[in-house]
């Protein structure tokens with residue numbers, strides 16, 4: 207379900223940061239997730255996207271900033287207030303096997319959340335578990351089986367059933383198909399999409415691969431070394447990428463048609479250490495169009511690309527005050 211224009215936001219982040227000792231994993235991030243949409247969050251391993259996802263459902267507490275879910279700041283909730291909010295926000299993990307109890311039938315694992323949140327009637331819980339198994343395309347007899355008796359795709363269906371049984375309004379799917387065979391990935395993506403439409407879910411879908419995110423997202427945010435560097439509608443991002451990092455990620459996606467060619471942007475070097483991030487724009491040591499004296503000294507903020515606020519990027523040359531210095535514009 208796509209909500210555009212003045213769509214209501216379900217979740218709003220303002221200046222959210224997370225530090226682990228000297229490492230700033232997420233640095234002053236602000237954006238919103240609209241009610242009923244899927245926001246794809248993409249970036250290389252270690253860029254902070256999973257840390258950000260975990261903060262949004264309060265598995266981690268932010269070091270700074272506010273996170274409002276349906277108008278309530280959940281960033282620093284504790285005790286009973288946090289427990290009550292947890293019903294509303296759930297997570298689907300990359301590897302459901304490690305999050306399932308190997309000695310417990312999966313029906314128990316799926317229904318565990320109901321028990322924690324006060325549904326004491328075992329028959330009622332069992333009925334809800336069967337409904338969830340049906341919803342995710344599994345059979346009722348699967349409730350009695352153990353995690354090792356399932357394939358990777360089936361285990362991910364169990365993870366989805368467990369996340370959705372409490373009827374949350376917001377779900378973080380953290381690399382939910384990365385560990386699956388390509389043939390099974392499409393099935394799980396389609397299932398997530400169907401459930402999102404059917405249940406009106408709001409999803410944050412985390413992946414390291416822009417090709418995976420394209421099929422499920424309404425909008426996409428690109429993350430690099432703890433910062434959001436570009437965010438916009440899906441069609442806009444794939445047809446008109448603005449940040450040089452997004453361009454590089456997109457250029458790495460293979461095109462199935464051998465007659466079509468896409469110029470490949472090869473990035474220099476590795477992702478820098480978050481222990482000692484570069485000054486100015488964190489992407490500048492790898493950026494093919496970086497300008498000395500600007501990019502290495504001034505940190506770019508997310509700014510509108512063109513008119514309106516639909517498309518924003520954090521780049522001095524593409525969305526900031528130094529657009530006239532963009533070499534790709536000058537050569538156009």
Ligand code: SF4
Nearest residue numbers: 487490493501521522
């Ligand atoms: Fe490249 Fe400079 Fe833009 Fe950063 S601000 S992405 S270094 S051009």
